[in-house]
Amino acid sequence: MSVSVSVSVSVSDSDSVSVSVSDSDSVSVSVSVSVSVSVSVSVSVSVSVSVSVSVPDSDSVSVSDSDSVSVSVSVSVSVSDSDSVPVPVPDSDSVPVPVSVSVARLGAVAVVVGAWQDGGMGAGGVYVHFPYCAHHCAYCDFAVATPRRVPQGAFTEALVAELVLRGGALGGAARTLYIGGGTPSLWEPAELGRFLEAFRRSPGLEPGAELTLEANPAEVTAERVAAWRALGINRVSVGVQALDDRLLRAADRLHDAERAERALELIAGAGLVSWSLDLIFGLAGQSVADWEATLDRALAFAPPHISAYALTVEPRTMLARQVRDGRVRLPGDETQVRMLFSARERLRAAGYVHYEVSSYALPGHRAVHNAGYWEMRPYLGLGPGAHGFAPPERRVNVRRPRLYIERALAGDPVESVERLDPETLAFERVMTGLRDLERGVELAPDTERFLPSAEAEARAGRLRLEGTRAWLTDEGLRLMDSVLLKLLG
Numbered sequence: 001m002s003v004s005v006s007v008s009v010s011v012s013d014s015d016s017v018s019v020s021v022s023d024s025d026s027v028s029v030s031v032s033v034s035v036s037v038s039v040s041v042s043v044s045v046s047v048s049v050s051v052s053v054s055v056p057d058s059d060s061v062s063v064s065d066s067d068s069v070s071v072s073v074s075v076s077v078s079v080s081d082s083d084s085v086p087v088p089v090p091d092s093d094s095v096p097v098p099v100s101v102s103v104a105r106l107g108a109v110a111v112v113v114g115a116w117q118d119g120g121m122g123a124g125g126v127y128v129h130f131p132y133c134a135h136h137c138a139y140c141d142f143a144v145a146t147p148r149r150v151p152q153g154a155f156t157e158a159l160v161a162e163l164v165l166r167g168g169a170l171g172g173a174a175r176t177l178y179i180g181g182g183t184p185s186l187w188e189p190a191e192l193g194r195f196l197e198a199f200r201r202s203p204g205l206e207p208g209a210e211l212t213l214e215a216n217p218a219e220v221t222a223e224r225v226a227a228w229r230a231l232g233i234n235r236v237s238v239g240v241q242a243l244d245d246r247l248l249r250a251a252d253r254l255h256d257a258e259r260a261e262r263a264l265e266l267i268a269g270a271g272l273v274s275w276s277l278d279l280i281f282g283l284a285g286q287s288v289a290d291w292e293a294t295l296d297r298a299l300a301f302a303p304p305h306i307s308a309y310a311l312t313v314e315p316r317t318m319l320a321r322q323v324r325d326g327r328v329r330l331p332g333d334e335t336q337v338r339m340l341f342s343a344r345e346r347l348r349a350a351g352y353v354h355y356e357v358s359s360y361a362l363p364g365h366r367a368v369h370n371a372g373y374w375e376m377r378p379y380l381g382l383g384p385g386a387h388g389f390a391p392p393e394r395r396v397n398v399r400r401p402r403l404y405i406e407r408a409l410a411g412d413p414v415e416s417v418e419r420l421d422p423e424t425l426a427f428e429r430v431m432t433g434l435r436d437l438e439r440g441v442e443l444a445p446d447t448e449r450f451l452p453s454a455e456a457e458a459r460a461g462r463l464r465l466e467g468t469r470a471w472l473t474d475e476g477l478r479l480m481d482s483v484l485l486k487l488l489g
């Protein structure tokens, strides 16, 4: 009985490298020219059963001169004595299989044949990234561009193209839709409406689905809010950051406190199902008393949900350079921790549940979409730099908006697909699950190995452990990074 495996790699227009191997199941090919790669694998057993795996056109990648490509295919066929070989073949002869591509700047491009079609995404959420902003804030490391004119039409078209391409992967209507940025409040309502119309056609929204739009105070006007409501947006999240002009200037924000408060008034009176505001603590020149004053001013609007983020110095930002050069001095870790606990105390006293490390909600107003991330639910990410997660795979789109538009219109906006191994998935599940202060995280069955260290952390008062479920205590919240290190290390 003979088994033959053939792999063909087509390089640029018509160059091709083909390798044929007998009785062997592993092939590796290196190519060191500028290539557009498409891989097709066919396995044939002498009894004319054939499985062909084709990679869609859209999974192609450009590689620079010095990159190399390696392809490895593992095929195992067990053959019985008889000439008839039971090889499971799906209904259709040709199965589209995604290709996971990770590009290291000067290294190799590894192409691994994966199985995107393993199970759907269930009732997943959808994240849409609108990348344009009026100004790039010094602390921000999100995928952002600040063109003089936002290419509204081209961007919407690209997004709809990606929706058509990927919407089916959701396997049904979306449970939540979150339009984040960037500054989605800059999206012209007519264009946003065009996108939402396409979205409602396919994949659709579950009845009562949470539909959030992030807004910056500058664009919150009565007309815009009415237009959003008319389009079905039922939750708005406003980026306030601080209600103090000195701190807003220091944080490099465009708006002042008065503009932010006008926006909050409009949103609070708009009759939305829910709304939220974002605050940042640990800003340059901010004292605990300043932070508490911002909290009190924000509470006057009775927001159903508040996100309070500790300022993170992201390495590639202007803020990181300013801190490095000594031009900006930030409050120390101790002060940040005091700010976290003063928010916890103040907001709890006002009736909020501190349900996630950075999130507070009045009863019934937990952020459904964000909770999906902490619960490791599948979600689809659309737009530049957007991430999507369909266990065990994570996809990331190209980050630069202009390139995204080009690539989405050409049918391939994906930059990389990473297939997470069970160990990494379990690790991430515990890391994100512990952020949920209300529900905690289950340490079984896939993460039972963390139980002995969880018991030690519980004895030290940093975790509460009931059976195999763990929660951060106040002390654990204070020392969260070290708890995670000890637990998972």
Ligand SMILES: C[S@@+](CC[C@H](N)C(=O)[O-])C[C@H]1O[C@@H](n2cnc3c(N)ncnc32)[C@H](O)[C@@H]1O
Binding pocket: 139, 140, 141, 142, 180, 181, 182, 183, 184, 214, 215, 216, 238, 239, 240, 241, 278, 279, 280, 309, 310, 311, 312, 313, 314
């Ligand atoms: C990406 S922004 C988009 C929202 C909107 N463009 C804005 O700036 O208000 C979402 C939220 O992330 C938070 N954020 C962004 N960069 C941060 C950082 N370096 N540290 C802490 N929070 C940050 C801010 O609170 C912001 O409102």
Ligand code: SF4
Binding pocket: 132, 133, 134, 135, 136, 137, 140, 141, 142, 144, 181, 182, 183, 216, 239
């Ligand atoms: S914080 Fe918001 S407004 Fe500022 S650059 Fe980032 S996304 Fe744009």
